[in-house]
Amino acid sequence: MHLGKTVCGKDCVSWATWMAKISSWNIGTPTDNWIACPSLLLIELKVDLIIVSGTRAAVAAKQATSTIPIVLAGVGDPVQAGLINSLSHPGGNVTGVSRLSPDFIGKRVELIKEVIPKARHIAALSNPDNPAYTANLREIDMRARASGIRLQIVTAHSPGEFENAFGAATKEHSDALLVMPDALFHSYPSRITELAAKSHLPAMYDRSDFVDAGGLMSFAVNIADLSRSAAKYIDQILKGSRPAELSVEEPTRYDLVVNLNAAHALGLTIPSSVLVRADKVIK
Numbered sequence: 001m002h003l004g005k006t007v008c009g010k011d012c013v014s015w016a017t018w019m020a021k022i023s024s025w026n027i028g029t030p031t032d033n034w035i036a037c038p039s040l041l042l043i044e045l046k047v048d049l050i051i052v053s054g055t056r057a058a059v060a061a062k063q064a065t066s067t068i069p070i071v072l073a074g075v076g077d078p079v080q081a082g083l084i085n086s087l088s089h090p091g092g093n094v095t096g097v098s099r100l101s102p103d104f105i106g107k108r109v110e111l112i113k114e115v116i117p118k119a120r121h122i123a124a125l126s127n128p129d130n131p132a133y134t135a136n137l138r139e140i141d142m143r144a145r146a147s148g149i150r151l152q153i154v155t156a157h158s159p160g161e162f163e164n165a166f167g168a169a170t171k172e173h174s175d176a177l178l179v180m181p182d183a184l185f186h187s188y189p190s191r192i193t194e195l196a197a198k199s200h201l202p203a204m205y206d207r208s209d210f211v212d213a214g215g216l217m218s219f220a221v222n223i224a225d226l227s228r229s230a231a232k233y234i235d236q237i238l239k240g241s242r243p244a245e246l247s248v249e250e251p252t253r254y255d256l257v258v259n260l261n262a263a264h265a266l267g268l269t270i271p272s273s274v275l276v277r278a279d280k281v282i283k
Helices: 010-024 032-044 055-064 104-115 133-146 159-171 189-198 208-212 223-238 260-266
Strands: 050-052 070-073 094-097 121-126 150-155 176-179 203-205 217-221 254-259 280-282
Touching: 050 055, 055 070, 070 223, 094 223, 104 133, 104 176, 104 203, 104 217, 104 254, 121 133, 121 159, 133 150, 150 159, 159 189, 189 203, 189 208, 189 260, 203 208, 208 217, 208 254, 208 280, 217 223, 254 260, 260 280
Parallel strands: 050 070, 070 094, 121 150, 121 176, 176 203, 203 217, 254 280
Antiparallel strands: 217 254
């Protein structure tokens, strides 16, 4: 299976469009077998390059091969996940684009505080199966403490545990909910936003499709920018560059999306200071 020749410039736009289309596909609930099997299949097909989105999928691909180039099209912390040695010197067969930058988590906490100034207790919905689980929660707890906020961790390994997680958050009278990045949650935006509304929990998401599904707000990487960056790696590798020598990029643009209908239902008034910075406002 050959991915074909391409050149940067006009053709990189074609790669980027293709990448963005892939990122919108929903092919079921993530499980270990669901993630690992496609990687093993690609190895058997002797592909020239593997493109992955999501930390768990990237780890599965890395475990499946140490020789076929792997391009990251958005993962959590690739160093923490053991995918690369460092951002500047990846080593091995993996390179690409991270989905997180150093200030990403901090800005999400700041936005919650700005929208809900009286917030003192935030619940973080997390999946313990995510390779970045511990590192992400450590970072967010540090940011929350700096803002005078107590962090509560609520977990879900599967869709069947969503209701219990939201129940735990409401039982402890959380003022808001922060949904951590994870493929499991990304597969159920409507279900999660419904539970947030039912629990009367203002929630901050990491993808705009949650807001399109009725959620309050999201602060998320710009998918078009991420796809264009990943496309450049594809082009360079197919032209002969080694992944080990291509430094991993961090995103430079994040989009803020706000749903005023959800805010009204929650009895919240979104400050003008937030609205003026929003890339999209749903009315």
